[in-house]
Every structure is written in structure tokens, then in C-alpha cells.
Amino acid sequence: xxxxxxxxxxxxxxxxxxxxxxxxxxxxxxxxxxxxxxxxxxxxxxxxxxxxxxxxxxxxxxxxxxxxxxxxxxxxxxxxxxxxxxxxxxxxxxxxxxxxxxxxxxxxxxxxxxxxxxxxxxxxxxxxxxxxxxxxxxxxxxxxxxxxxxxxxxxxxxxxxxxxxxxxxxxxxxxxxxxxxxxxxxxxxxxxxxxxxxxxxxxxxxxxxxxxxxxxxxxxxxxxxxxxxxxxxxxxxxxxxxxxxxxxxxxxxxxxxxxxxxxxxxxxxxxxxxxxxxxxxxxxxxxxxxxxxxxxxxxxxxxxxxxxxxxxxxxxxxxxxxxxxxxxxxxxxxxxxxxxxxxxxxxxxxxxxxxxxxxxxxxxxxxxxxxxxxxxxxxxxxxxxxxxxxxxxxxxxxxxx
Amino acid sequence: xxxxxxxxxxxxxxxxxxxxxxxxxxxxxxxxxxxxxxxxxxxxxxxxxxxxxxxxxxxxxxxxxxxxxxxxxxxxxxxxxxxxxxxxxxxxxxxxxxxxxxxxxxxxxxxxxxxxxxxxxxxxxxxxxxxxxxxxxxxxxxxxxxxxxxxxxxxxxxxxxxxxxxxxxxxxxxxxxxxxxxxxxxxxxxxxxxxxxxxxxxxxxxxxxxxxxxxxxxxxxxxxxxxxxxxxxxxxxxxxxxxxxxxxxxxxxxxxxxxxxxxxxxxxxxxxxxxxxxxxxxxxxxxxxxxxxxxxxx
Numbered sequence: 001x002x003x004x005x006x007x008x009x010x011x012x013x014x015x016x017x018x019x020x021x022x023x024x025x026x027x028x029x030x031x032x033x034x035x036x037x038x039x040x041x042x043x044x045x046x047x048x049x050x051x052x053x054x055x056x057x058x059x060x061x062x063x064x065x066x067x068x069x070x071x072x073x074x075x076x077x078x079x080x081x082x083x084x085x086x087x088x089x090x091x092x093x094x095x096x097x098x099x100x101x102x103x104x105x106x107x108x109x110x111x112x113x114x115x116x117x118x119x120x121x122x123x124x125x126x127x128x129x130x131x132x133x134x135x136x137x138x139x140x141x142x143x144x145x146x147x148x149x150x151x152x153x154x155x156x157x158x159x160x161x162x163x164x165x166x167x168x169x170x171x172x173x174x175x176x177x178x179x180x181x182x183x184x185x186x187x188x189x190x191x192x193x194x195x196x197x198x199x200x201x202x203x204x205x206x207x208x209x210x211x212x213x214x215x216x217x218x219x220x221x222x223x224x225x226x227x228x229x230x231x232x233x234x235x236x237x238x239x240x241x242x243x244x245x246x247x248x249x250x251x252x253x254x255x256x257x258x259x260x261x262x263x264x265x266x267x268x269x270x271x272x273x274x275x276x277x278x279x280x281x282x283x284x285x286x287x288x289x290x291x292x293x294x295x296x297x298x299x300x301x302x303x304x305x306x307x308x309x310x311x312x313x314x315x316x317x318x319x320x321x322x323x324x325x326x327x328x329x330x331x332x333x334x335x336x337x338x339x340x341x342x343x344x345x346x347x348x349x350x351x352x353x354x355x356x357x358x359x360x361x362x363x364x365x366x367x368x369x370x371x372x373x374x375x376x377x378x379x380x381x382x383x384x385x386x387x388x389x390x391x392x393x394x395x396x397x398x399x400x401x
Numbered sequence: 402x403x404x405x406x407x408x409x410x411x412x413x414x415x416x417x418x419x420x421x422x423x424x425x426x427x428x429x430x431x432x433x434x435x436x437x438x439x440x441x442x443x444x445x446x447x448x449x450x451x452x453x454x455x456x457x458x459x460x461x462x463x464x465x466x467x468x469x470x471x472x473x474x475x476x477x478x479x480x481x482x483x484x485x486x487x488x489x490x491x492x493x494x495x496x497x498x499x500x501x502x503x504x505x506x507x508x509x510x511x512x513x514x515x516x517x518x519x520x521x522x523x524x525x526x527x528x529x530x531x532x533x534x535x536x537x538x539x540x541x542x543x544x545x546x547x548x549x550x551x552x553x554x555x556x557x558x559x560x561x562x563x564x565x566x567x568x569x570x571x572x573x574x575x576x577x578x579x580x581x582x583x584x585x586x587x588x589x590x591x592x593x594x595x596x597x598x599x600x601x602x603x604x605x606x607x608x609x610x611x612x613x614x615x616x617x618x619x620x621x622x623x624x625x626x627x628x629x630x631x632x633x634x635x636x637x638x639x640x641x642x643x644x645x646x647x648x649x650x651x652x653x654x655x656x657x658x659x660x661x662x663x664x665x666x667x668x669x670x671x672x673x674x675x676x677x678x679x680x681x682x683x684x685x686x687x688x689x690x691x692x693x694x695x696x697x698x699x
Contacts, residue, residue, distance in 0.1 A: 023588075027584050027585075027587050027591065028588055030584045031581055031584040031585045031588060034580050034584060035581045038577050038578070038581070261652075265492075265648070270574065277581065277582075277585075281585045285592070288589075288592045288593075288596075289592070292595070292596065336577060339573065340570060340574075343566065343569045343570050343573055344570055346566045346569075348563060348566075
């Protein structure tokens with residue numbers, strides 16, 4: 001008899017054992033499904049932010065970011081004399097195009113007593129703008145702006161309308177004059193925060209809104225390399241050693257070291273806890289089940305079932321519970337991940353396009369491997385009981401009872 | 402662990418903080434012996450992380466500049482080393498901070514075009530005689546000084562602060578865990594009750610009413626659940642210290658990661674004990690509805 005046919009018979013026997021006790025089998029499967037769903041979500045969470053951020057960075061089309069220091073854009077001081085810096089960087093052979101961006105906080109006056117906070121992005125350079133125009137057209141001249149859908153919903157403005165904007169450029173308490181801006185389009189900004197009101201315009205317009213004249217300042221210069229981002233970074237660092245330049249992967253590395261550590265840690269802790277929980281659940285279920293059927297197993301052994309066969313029965317029972325629960329955990333985990341993602345996306349400063357739980361085949365493979373290992377480990381003790389079962393003594397005890 | 406001359410240091414309230422990576426992009430550090438000249442230098446306090454990273458101690462003189470090129474370098478005297486306020490958002494990143502007296506920081510960072518005394522500052526912390534007046538005071542300031550945003554400290558994080566979001570996330574995870582635990586508990590109680598079907602059958606046959614047995618099972622479930630809850634609390638109290646020590650060591654922070662408060666303990670008890678008791682009753686209910694003779698017969 002081949003191993004395969006032995007296993008097939010063992011699976012059939014294990015199925016009948018589970019069907020005979022539907023309540024406990026169902027509860028076992030449901031328990032594994034709940035734990036498996038949590039396990040899957042924690043595996044998705046461990047790398048989800050990085051995968052999502054990598055995707056977001058790649059989608060913008062820029063593969064190098066230049067800042068005044070090694071800090072992430074928006075966290076450090078601004079770049080000065082932007083036009084000269086931009087020209088130096090754009091002239092490098094390793095660079096295809098470059099775009100300077102300045103972020104400014106501002107308020108838009110909708111009515112005499114009604115304002116909304118907005119984030120203004122002023123850009124200058126040859127590279128494509130960091131937004132996608134959905135309706136209307138893109139900016140061409142100073143004073144023109146594109147707004148996101150959130151502003152359209154809040155204010156009802158449409159292309160052709162005018163906005164009164166008051167910038168807050170960190171210049172103290174003095175009230176800056178209002179700027180009259182013309183809306184020419186509605187755009188989608190990849191890094192906008194959830195419910196954030198975002199406006200895109202020229203750097204000159206943003207600078208003028210800050211009441212500043214003279215050399216322009218920028219928060220970051222976005223660079224598209226000629227094909228090799230590492231070479232572009234090297235060239236920029238050689239040309240301007242006073243600036244910080246980083247590829248998308250280096251930016252991700254920095255983010256990974258700081259902001260996302262918490263979620264990786266909580267994911268590791270909860271993965272360990274859920275696995276221990278699943279192990280305990282299956283081990284207890286099988287052990288109690290086996291203990292209740294000792295007489296039955298001894299009788300099977302007396303009828304000629306080999307030790308390996310009854311041990312295989314227990315292993316298959318464990319595999320069936322974990323397998324069914326694991327299958328059920330996939331849709332449950334997906335629903336739970338969507339729910340948890342919605343909660344975490346309320347975190348301040350998180351771009352609306354960023355996701356905490358991102359499906360990756362490697363996470364699913366690890367999920368399956370961990371559950372399989374759990375099924376085997378949980379079955380070890382009950383298998384040991386069955387393997388060491390003294391047939392005659394057990395049968396005698398059963399008759400005596 | 403000691404942090405320099407923390408005790409003898411001036412109150413930090415009079416200092417403003419600057420993160421080195423943000424502002425002091427090029428720090429030229431030299432450790433000189435304190436002498437009469439250096440004691441006249443403006444004082445600064447530095448974070449423990451910075452002191453450890455650059456092997457600095459109280460009395461050292463450091464040279465700070467606001468740009469990488471190191472232009473307009475100024476000397477400062479370290480008069481204290483402090484433990485930085487733990488910040489979960491910067492977990493894993495050393496807090497390389499320097500705290501200045503505000504006039505010293507403004508002198509260091511002032512743009513040549515800016516007149517002294519007109520520099521912007523990020524915010525003002527106000528200590529009220531009666532903290533209960535915070536709301537009214539903020540409203541008053543907002544009304545009198547347009548362009549200023551005054552908020553009570555308790556509202557500073559807003560309704561969607563990271564801690565509130567994390568709290569919701571943890572509650573959701575806890576709800577799923579409780580769901581899984583309930584299923585586990587039900588499966589266990591069903592098996593345990595099933596093991597005692599004979600005993601229950603005999604009790605029914607000798608005349609004990611089903612209700613009486615159910616009460617007995619309920620009380621038993623209650624006791625087991627209470628014992629389990631107490632054990633769980635003891636386990637979590639023991640692991641609390643272990644988890645905190647591990648993560649504090651791992652991230653070199655004073656942040657407290659796990660704290661079992663009386664509220665948390667009570668909530669756990671309030672969920673676990675009734676849940677355990679109800680699971681036992683639910684598992685027994687089906688058994689008690691069966692015929693006593695069938696229960697007694699194996």
C-alpha cells in the first residue's frame with residue numbers, strides 16, 4: 001500500500017471523525033478561521049506600508065528626491081536659490097528632468113465666515129507636474145491653480161472660478177495679504193492626505209502668496225533619472241555636496257527605519273500570539289478528542305490498523321481542521337484587513353492612496369506555511385498519545401468501565 | 402542610569418528644543434575642557450542620545466552651525482544632558498536634540514534680513530493659574546488676537562490624533578481576538594460537558610431538576626472563568642515588565658509600551674468572566690434538554 005493511498009484512507013477516516021462531532025469540528029474550524037484571518041492580516045501589515053509606499057513613489061514617475069538635508073521632504077529646511085539649483089541638477093547627464101516643489105499651508109475663504117485649510121503645492125521645472133488633471137486643464141501661467149476633488153466638494157468651485165487664498169508660510173503672526181487665484185482644472189494628487197484640500201500651482205504663485213520676492217525656495221526637487229537613479233544621486237551629490245539626494249529605495253529605507261517600525265513590531269508580536277493561540281486551540285481540541293476515543297482507537301489497532309495509520313488519522317484530522325479554517329480565513333482576513341485599513345488610514349499625515357494592508361503572494365505563502373506548521377505541531381502530542389497507546393490495557397479498561 | 406548634571410541644571414522650561422537633523426544640519430563638535438572662557442558661552446542642554454552618539458559630557462563645548470558648510474559657527478557650553486521625551490512616532494530613531502534658551506536659538510538661526518525681535522516662533526506654552534480655565538482662555542485669545550490659534554493642551558492632538566487611531570486599531574484587534582477566544586472556549590466547554598454527560602444523566606435520574614444542574618454548571622463556569630481571568634491578569638502583569646524592558650532596550654527609549662491599568666484589568670474581567678460562564682451554560686443547555694436515560698447510557 002502506497003503512502004498516498006494510506007493518507008487518502010486516513011483523510012477519509014479523519015473526515016468521518018469530524019463529521020461525527022459536528023459542533024466541536026465546526027467550532028474548531030471557526031476558531032482557526034478567526035485566528036488565521038488575524039494572522040494573514042498581520043503578515044499583510046508587516047510589509048504593507050512599504051509595498052504601498054514603494055508603489056506610490058513609483059507611480060509619480062520621479063526616482064530621485066533632493067532636499068536641503070538628509071531629512072524626508074517636508075520635514076527639513078527648505079532649499080534656497082531654487083532656479084540655480086534646478087538648472088545645475090537638470091543639466092547633469094544622469095538626469096532627464098527635474099521639478100522643484102514647495103509646500104505651503106494656507107486657508108481658502110469660501111464665505112465671510114467660512115474658510116477651509118488647504119495645502120498648496122507650488123512647482124517649477126521641466127518635469128511633469130506631480131498631479132493628474134481629471135477635469136479642465138493644467139496650469140500654464142502664474143495665478144492659475146488646479147484643485148483636488150475634496151475642495152470641489154467643500155466649496156463647489158469649478159474650472160473658471162476664482163479662489164481667495166491666504167497663505168501661512170511660517171512667517172509669524174503677521175497677516176499675509178490674500179491672493180486671488182483662478183481655478184483652471186481639477187486634479188488628483190498622489191500624496192494628498194485623506195480629506196486633505198490640495199491646490200497645485202506654480203512656484204512663483206506660491207512664493208507670491210507667501211509675500212516673498214527674490215530667489216525662490218523649495219521643499220524638495222523631484223528628479224527623473226536618465227535610467228539609473230543611483231547614478232543620478234551620485235552625480236547630484238558630486239555637483240552639489242551640500243544637498244541631500246536619495247533614490248526611492250533610499251527614501252523607503254529611511255521611512256522603514258523610523259515611521260513604520262511600530263507596525264512591523266506589532267505585526268511580529270501579534271503573529272506570534274495568534275500562532276501560539278492557534279497551536280493551543282488545535283492541540284487541546286485534538287488531545288481531548290483523542291482522549292475521548294482511546295477505546296475506539298485501541299479497538300481499531302486490535303482489528304489490524306497499524307500504528308502509523310492511526311497516527312496518520314490524527315494528523316489528518318488536524319490538517320482538515322486547520323485546512324478548512326485556513327481556507328475560511330482568506331475571505332475573512334480580506335474583509336478584516338479592509339476594515340482595519342480604514343481605521344488606520346485616519347492616522348494624521350497618511351496619504352489617502354497609502355494602504356497599511358497590501359496583498360502580496362509572499363504573505364499568502366508564509367500564511368500557508370505557518371498554518372501547515374501549526375497543524376503538524378499541534379498534532380504532535382495527540383499523535384504521541386495514539387502511538388504509545390497500549391492496546392490490551394486500554395481495551396480492558398474500557399470493558400471494566 | 403544618570404543623565405549628567407540633571408539635578409543641578411536650570412529648569413528646561415526656559416529652553417527651546419531643536420532637533421539636530423532638522424536645523425543644525427552641520428554640527429561641528431569639539432569637546433573642550435571647561436575653563437573661564439567656555440563658562441561665558443551660551444548654555445545648551447543636549448539629549449542623552451546625542452551625548453552618547455558624540456561622546457559628550459556636561460562641561461563640553463560644542464560648535465553649532467545651521468548649514469552643512471559650517472558657516473557662522475557658534476560655540477555653546479553643555480550644561481545638562483536630558484532624557485528626551487519619548488515619542489512613538491520616532492521609534493527607532495535616536496533623538497539627537499539640543500535645547501537652547503530662545504534668544505540663543507534666534508541668534509543662531511536668524512536670517513540676515515530679519516530684524517532681531519521680529520523672528521517667528523512656532524508656539525507659546527501658557528501655564529494658567531487655574532487649568533480648568535484653559536477652554537475659556539483659548540477662546541478669549543482667539544477672539545482678541547486674529548491669526549493666532551490657541552487651543553487647550555488636552556485638545557492639541559485633535560480628534561484624529563495618532564494615539565486615538567491606534568487605540569481604535571487595538572480595540573478592533575482585541576475584538577477579533579475575543580471572538581476567536583469565544584469560539585475556542587465554546588469548543589472546549591462542549592467537549593468538557595460532553596465528557597460529563599453520564600454524570601449529568603445520573604443526576605437527572607436521581608431527581609435533580611435540569612434547572613438545578615444548570616445553576617450548578619453556571620456557578621462552576623463562573624468560578625473557572627474567574628480563575629482564568631485572574632491567571633490571565635497575573636500573566637499579563639508579569640509580561641508587562643518583560644515586554645516594556647525588551648522594547649525599551651530594543652529602541653533605546655523610555656517609552657512605555659504596555660501598561661495594565663486598573664481600568665484595563667476591570668474591562669478584561671468584565672468581558673472574560675461573563676463570557677466564560679455564558680459559554681459553559683450554552684454548551685450545557687443542549688445536553689440538559691436531552692432525555693436523562695439517553696444521557697446515562699453510553
